[in-house]
Amino acid sequence: MTVATDDTGQALGDKRAPGAVVYPTRKDEGWRYAPHQDLRRLVFGPPPSEIAEIPAELEARIPDVGGPVIVVVNGRVDRSRSDLDRLPAGLHIRSLADVLDDPPDAVATHLQSAGAGPVDAFEALGRIHGRDGAYIHLEENANLDQPIQLVDISIPARASDATCTGVVVHLSDGSEATMVETHLGAGTSFGGSTTRTSVTMGARSSLTHLVLQDAPAEQIQLSRIEVVQMGESEYRGRSFNLGASYGRIDYQVRLIEEEATADLSGLYFGSGNQTLDQQVNIIHHAGNCTSRQRFRGVLDGQSTGVFSGGIAVSPGANGTDAEQTNHNLLLSTRAEVNSQPRLEILADEVACAHGATVGQLDEDALYYLRSRGVPADEARSLLIAGFADQTVDEVEIENLRTWVIARLGHGHA
Amino acid sequence: MLKIEKLTAAVGGTQILKGLDLTIGEGEVHAVMGPNGSGKSTLAHALAGRDGYQIGGTITFDGANLLDMVPEERAVAGLFMGFQYPVEIPGVNNMYFLRTALNSVRKARGESEIGARDFLDLARQAMDLVDMKQDFLNRAVNAGFSGGEKKRNEILQMAIMQPRLAVLDETDSGLDIDALQIVASGINSLRSADRSMLVITHYQRLLDYVKPDFVHVLVDGRIVESGDHTLAGHLEDHGYAGFLHHDPSLAGQPT
Numbered sequence: 001m002t003v004a005t006d007d008t009g010q011a012l013g014d015k016r017a018p019g020a021v022v023y024p025t026r027k028d029e030g031w032r033y034a035p036h037q038d039l040r041r042l043v044f045g046p047p048p049s050e051i052a053e054i055p056a057e058l059e060a061r062i063p064d065v066g067g068p069v070i071v072v073v074n075g076r077v078d079r080s081r082s083d084l085d086r087l088p089a090g091l092h093i094r095s096l097a098d099v100l101d102d103p104p105d106a107v108a109t110h111l112q113s114a115g116a117g118p119v120d121a122f123e124a125l126g127r128i129h130g131r132d133g134a135y136i137h138l139e140e141n142a143n144l145d146q147p148i149q150l151v152d153i154s155i156p157a158r159a160s161d162a163t164c165t166g167v168v169v170h171l172s173d174g175s176e177a178t179m180v181e182t183h184l185g186a187g188t189s190f191g192g193s194t195t196r197t198s199v200t201m202g203a204r205s206s207l208t209h210l211v212l213q214d215a216p217a218e219q220i221q222l223s224r225i226e227v228v229q230m231g232e233s234e235y236r237g238r239s240f241n242l243g244a245s246y247g248r249i250d251y252q253v254r255l256i257e258e259e260a261t262a263d264l265s266g267l268y269f270g271s272g273n274q275t276l277d278q279q280v281n282i283i284h285h286a287g288n289c290t291s292r293q294r295f296r297g298v299l300d301g302q303s304t305g306v307f308s309g310g311i312a313v314s315p316g317a318n319g320t321d322a323e324q325t326n327h328n329l330l331l332s333t334r335a336e337v338n339s340q341p342r343l344e345i346l347a348d349e350v351a352c353a354h355g356a357t358v359g360q361l362d363e364d365a366l367y368y369l370r371s372r373g374v375p376a377d378e379a380r381s382l383l384i385a386g387f388a389d390q391t392v393d394e395v396e397i398e399n400l401r402t403w404v405i406a407r408l409g410h411g412h413a
Numbered sequence: 414m415l416k417i418e419k420l421t422a423a424v425g426g427t428q429i430l431k432g433l434d435l436t437i438g439e440g441e442v443h444a445v446m447g448p449n450g451s452g453k454s455t456l457a458h459a460l461a462g463r464d465g466y467q468i469g470g471t472i473t474f475d476g477a478n479l480l481d482m483v484p485e486e487r488a489v490a491g492l493f494m495g496f497q498y499p500v501e502i503p504g505v506n507n508m509y510f511l512r513t514a515l516n517s518v519r520k521a522r523g524e525s526e527i528g529a530r531d532f533l534d535l536a537r538q539a540m541d542l543v544d545m546k547q548d549f550l551n552r553a554v555n556a557g558f559s560g561g562e563k564k565r566n567e568i569l570q571m572a573i574m575q576p577r578l579a580v581l582d583e584t585d586s587g588l589d590i591d592a593l594q595i596v597a598s599g600i601n602s603l604r605s606a607d608r609s610m611l612v613i614t615h616y617q618r619l620l621d622y623v624k625p626d627f628v629h630v631l632v633d634g635r636i637v638e639s640g641d642h643t644l645a646g647h648l649e650d651h652g653y654a655g656f657l658h659h660d661p662s663l664a665g666q667p668t
Contacts, residue, residue: 373488386504
């Protein structure tokens with residue numbers, strides 16, 4: 001993250017040195033719509049030594065998708081709720097803290113400082129405090145028939161408490177898995193959590209990665225997902241950014257060998273004063289890779305949606321096929337959306353397409369439904385559901401579709 | 414069953430219907446024909462209850478004041494409008510939509526809701542009427558449908574809703590001859606002694622298949638001529654030109 005000046009416009013001077021930790025500001029493109037004052041109120045620290053009690057109503061909201069589960073509470077693995085042994089053949093799940101002494105390569109890379117420039121404060125805090133979480137490894141050609149679920153729970157003990165979770169996923173060549181990453185929380189205190197998930201995908205490996213963010217309205221939730229893809233690997237990201245006062249999902253996907261595919265879709269569904277921010281960066285380092293971004297937003301009340309979608313094509317990455325769409329539905333005159341495509345194409349023979357729309361509920365469609373006897377409020381819900389379902393329908397796990405649909409407040413399947 | 418008196422409709426400052434009178438009896442099929450801009454679609458939307466018109470006059474439907482009702486109440490009362498331009502609704506499943514529509518109406522009438530299995534049986538029978546395949550139900554409402562498919566979907570909805578009065582707004586527009594015959598046979602199979610129809614059209618060709626009991630000529634916001642089905646043939650041969658400067662006081666006089 002490069003920051004030239006701070007909030008007051010003052011030059012950062014030596015803070016620009018490599019490794020310097022800088023808080024992002026409004027002038028930072030990727031953080032333009034973030035609530036900077038609230039972000040600076042967060043107090044990060046190591047996880048509390050005691051595992052917080054999980055209220056029953058929160059427990060009930062954890063989606064049941066079958067398969068092994070790992071539960072992280074305030075940045076620490078809750079071993080009593082996690083399946084760390086008796087795992088299917090070819091799958092290894094360890095608590096991240098347990099492998100720090102002798103870290104596998106993927107974990108070592110995860111913990112290393114990135115790049116030569118200044119470091120974004122949240123990333124740095126994640127490296128410092130995000131010392132627990134999950135290390136998930138699939139052996140060569142392992143093929144899981146049940147999803148792996150990571151449940152990340154934030155229950156601030158005191159106002160402003162913020163914790164960090166680290167997740168490292170390593171898919172060896174030819175392996176195949178589905179992972180569900182769910183961010184939930186409880187309590188009425190202001191607080192926050194950050195999660196940094198590093199995914200390394202070997203040749204021909206395949207991962208479907210679902211992210212459900214439904215933190216309480218008092219909390220801030222920051223997710224950063226870094227994906228590195230080798231040849232012919234397939235990453236399918238499905239994100240549902242629903243909760244938190246500020247919910248952020250930040251994808252950094254690097255296609256570093258040929259014929260890799262990254263297919264991302266997401267839904268953000270805001271109300272009240274929420275800000276739901278999607279930052280997507282897909283970098284085509286190698287040629288003949290495919291990337292897709294399909295994001296939809298529904299914004300009610302005074303909520304703000306952000307979609308900033310980047311496609312970068314490196315010199316020589318010929319045969320790149322990249323597409324991006326972003327459709328938004330505004331349900332209130334005070335809701336807003338900021339949609340920005342960022343295309344940086346430095347290769348020839350590239351197919352890149354992008355398109356964005358912002359609209360309101362279609363009056364003609366409302367009239368059509370009402371003329372068939374559907375009451376006005378139901379017709380409205382049906383149209384909102386129809387818009388959102390185009391993303392929900394991409395989820396292959398039925399229980400998760402039901403979970404999302406119930407959360408969106410419309411009851412049909 | 415339907416009595417329209419001195420109906421006026423304006424959009425913004427533009428008067429479109431200028432005192433239209435029309436009475437439809439039980440089980441009768443009436444056709445309203447007219448040139449472009451005469452107010453045909455406005456008449457259909459005034460009956461269905463679309464927002465945005467300033468309406469005057471009265472419409473009595475089965476003894477009730479139709480103009481007091483919002484669109485969904487008109488559907489509950491038994492009115493169905495077949496749209497000239499059926500709306501595409503991506504993301505909303507056609508079957509779900511049809512069942513929601515039927516159950517909304519049933520619920521409002523105090524009837525029990527119909528279950529998924531019974532509905533499917535009902536939908537299958539209705540689909541046979543308009544020669545539709547099962548996959549129609551699994552697609553999003555009208556999304557990506559051809560012109561003919563959209564119009565068949567309208568008639569399918571009519572078959573499921575079983576209205577007291579069907580207002581069909583240019584159901585023949587945009588149809589090739591095969592689709593026209595399918596749609597017409599669907600309409601004919603839904604004719605019955607307790608269902609009336611108002612067929613709005615620019616051309617005679619639909620009326621070759623759906624033979625109306627009465628034909629009315631709508632010009633400049635008023636009915637200027639009424640007659641039996643032979644009037645449609647007269648219009649086909651001579652066009653609307655003879656009516657364009659017609660004295661409205663002659664409306665309702667025999668031809």
